[in-house]
Amino acid sequence: MTVAIHVDHLTRKFNELVAVNDISFEIGQGEIFGLLGPNGAGKTTTLAMLSTMLKPTSGSATVNGLDIEHNEDGVRKSIGIVFQDQSLDEELTAWENMDFHGRLYRIPGETRRERITELLKLVELEERKNDIVKTFSGGMRRRLEIARGLLHHPVVLFLDEPTLGLDPQTRNHLWEYIATLAKEKGITIILTTHYMEEADRLCNRIAIIDHGKIIALDTPANLKDGIGGDVITIRSPDTAAIVSALNEPWVSRMERHDGQVMITLQSAEQHVSGIVALLIEKGIKIESISIHKPTLEDVFLSFTGKTIREEEADGKGNMRMYQKMMRH
Amino acid sequence: MDIIYTIWLRNMKRYIRSKSRIIGSISMPLFFLLFLGFGLNNVVQIPGMGENYIVFLIPGMVAMSVLFTSVFSGIQIIWDKQFGFLKETLVAPVSRLEIMLGQTAGGATTAFIQGVIILLLSVFVGLKSESIPGFFIAFGFMALIGIAFTAFGIAIASKMEDMTGFQLIMNFVVFPIFGLSGALFPIKSLPAIIAPITLIDPLTYGVEGIRYGLTGVSQINPLVSLAVLGGFTVAMTVIGAYLFRTIKS
Numbered sequence: 304m305t306v307a308i309h310v311d312h313l314t315r316k317f318n319e320l321v322a323v324n325d326i327s328f329e330i331g332q333g334e335i336f337g338l339l340g341p342n343g344a345g346k347t348t349t350l351a352m353l354s355t356m357l358k359p360t361s362g363s364a365t366v367n368g369l370d371i372e373h374n375e376d377g378v379r380k381s382i383g384i385v386f387q388d389q390s391l392d393e394e395l396t397a398w399e400n401m402d403f404h405g406r407l408y409r410i411p412g413e414t415r416r417e418r419i420t421e422l423l424k425l426v427e428l429e430e431r432k433n434d435i436v437k438t439f440s441g442g443m444r445r446r447l448e449i450a451r452g453l454l455h456h457p458v459v460l461f462l463d464e465p466t467l468g469l470d471p472q473t474r475n476h477l478w479e480y481i482a483t484l485a486k487e488k489g490i491t492i493i494l495t496t497h498y499m500e501e502a503d504r505l506c507n508r509i510a511i512i513d514h515g516k517i518i519a520l521d522t523p524a525n526l527k528d529g530i531g532g533d534v535i536t537i538r539s540p541d542t543a544a545i546v547s548a549l550n551e552p553w554v555s556r557m558e559r560h561d562g563q564v565m566i567t568l569q570s571a572e573q574h575v576s577g578i579v580a581l582l583i584e585k586g587i588k589i590e591s592i593s594i595h596k597p598t599l600e601d602v603f604l605s606f607t608g609k610t611i612r613e614e615e616a617d618g619k620g621n622m623r624m625y626q627k628m629m630r631h
Numbered sequence: 632m633d634i635i636y637t638i639w640l641r642n643m644k645r646y647i648r649s650k651s652r653i654i655g656s657i658s659m660p661l662f663f664l665l666f667l668g669f670g671l672n673n674v675v676q677i678p679g680m681g682e683n684y685i686v687f688l689i690p691g692m693v694a695m696s697v698l699f700t701s702v703f704s705g706i707q708i709i710w711d712k713q714f715g716f717l718k719e720t721l722v723a724p725v726s727r728l729e730i731m732l733g734q735t736a737g738g739a740t741t742a743f744i745q746g747v748i749i750l751l752l753s754v755f756v757g758l759k760s761e762s763i764p765g766f767f768i769a770f771g772f773m774a775l776i777g778i779a780f781t782a783f784g785i786a787i788a789s790k791m792e793d794m795t796g797f798q799l800i801m802n803f804v805v806f807p808i809f810g811l812s813g814a815l816f817p818i819k820s821l822p823a824i825i826a827p828i829t830l831i832d833p834l835t836y837g838v839e840g841i842r843y844g845l846t847g848v849s850q851i852n853p854l855v856s857l858a859v860l861g862g863f864t865v866a867m868t869v870i871g872a873y874l875f876r877t878i879k880s
Contacts, residue, residue, distance in 0.1 A: 355722075375724075379722060379724035380724045390719045392645075393714065394644075407634065408723060451719075
């Protein structure tokens with residue numbers, strides 16, 4: 304396996320706040336790699352360092368075999384980026400946005416025109432190529448940005464929250480694009496997201512990142528298997544009573560949060576009737592009960608003890624603080 | 632050069648499309664020229680400076696439209712920052728210097744065109760060309776004002792977070808530069824204590840240079856004007872480039 308990205312003890316501090324804390328990982332050529340975590344976990348900071356926009360405090364990394372600190376231009380030529388926030392010129396047409404990019408990356412005229420035509424076709428914007436970007440919908444803009452990011456044939460494509468703020472239908476559509484792209488072009492994709500489903504569907508491997516640290520790194524299947532069985536979630540006003548009532552050997556783990564109990568166990572289907580009978584016998588009220596195969600949400604919960612949404616609520620103050628710092 | 636051209640080209644495309652901006656920035660100097668010019672034409676006599684006030688006013692209005700357009704073009708980088716487009720250029724494998732020079736070239740060109748429009752319109756209110764070379768002298772000074780103040784705008788934009796400080800800069804920096812430049816009155820008529828202040832204002836030399844080109848007379852030797860404005864342009868470009876290196880997206 305050829306290594307596309309190699310990260311070695313990378314750390315970034317903003318004054319006393321450690322945004323990225325000593326992370327190491329490796330991404331192979333052609334892989335779709337996901338950085339999953341709540342807002343403010345350090346995903347964007349990691350991408351900023353890998354794209355040479357931000358200097359690491361310590362540690363090192365290479366992209367396409369080139370050092371991010373000592374060969375900035377080499378790294379920049381090797382990567383394409385779709386930023387979290389829109390970065391198109393709204394006063395220009397789709398074609399002109401592409402053309403500007405092509406010229407910035409010094410792609411010669413004839414090749415430039417050919418590639419722009421080909422890519423606009425790929426993202427289904429060919430008919431709108433001479434329209435001003437201002438008239439485009441959110442999904443169209445995203446597609447145009449992805450096409451633009453591919454124009455200079457990067458080895459690695461960075462997608463920072465590519466589907467943020469899009470409606471579910473457009474999001475699904477974009478996922479298909481990304482998956483097709485990776486397959487057809489064989490490029491390495493590193494994407495950040497806080498949509499568990501997105502990460503699950505798209506990525507070959509996922510790093511779960513929280514408070515600047517990688518807390519788990521594996522394939523989505525392995526991560527979910529690591530939970531150890533199925534998950535039963537019971538919503539009830541008295542979660543503490545459930546935990547003490549179900550202290551049985553066939554329960555591998557129980558966690559309480561947010562008015563519900565998450566129970567991990569093998570062969571949940573066989574045990575569920577027993578559980579219900581037991582709780583009724585003890586007079587514990589059940590508002591709802593559900594059985595499901597573990598999702599990445601459960602994985603996140605089991606590693607951090609919190610759901611990703613709870614984590615975001617906590618992290619908001621922190622995030623604002625460091626966004627402020629990044630600006631200075 | 633190709634990168635500078637690319638960024639210049641983008642500026643031109645945006646400029647040509649922004650009809651309201653073109654008209655908006657022509658209207659102010661034009662109103663000044665018409666109302667101030669015709670209004671005061673019979674009242675104000677300036678000895679040794681052409682026959683009437685309106686002709687005296689023309690170089691000042693040309694300089695004004697170049698000044699305002701160029702500062703605004705430079706400061707526009709803040710819009711690029713807010714709309715995210717700046718990131719696209721900053722992450723490309725090009726140097727900050729190339730981006731800054733491209734932006735300066737673009738801003739200066741738009742400012743220059745705005746100045747030329749005022750100049751052409753001035754023909755209808757009484758500007759008589761003394762000589763063709765004179766026009767080119769005026770063009771040269773207009774280009775210098777354009778470059779210097781676009782670079783000045785970029786320098787400010789590099790240090791500003793958002794557009795909130797824009798009005799402050801306009802009121803406390805750009806308007807004084809315009810007001811003190813002798814665009815509206817002959818600097819010789821000022822009291823001896825105030826006159827030196829106009830001589831620290833770089834735009835004074837621009838206005839006087841344009842005036843020399845268009846009317847053949849000026850209060851400051853055109854070579855002195857060229858040297859001072861040229862020096863200021865180089866200094867602003869260097870400062871602008873230096874500050875732009877530190878810009879955060």
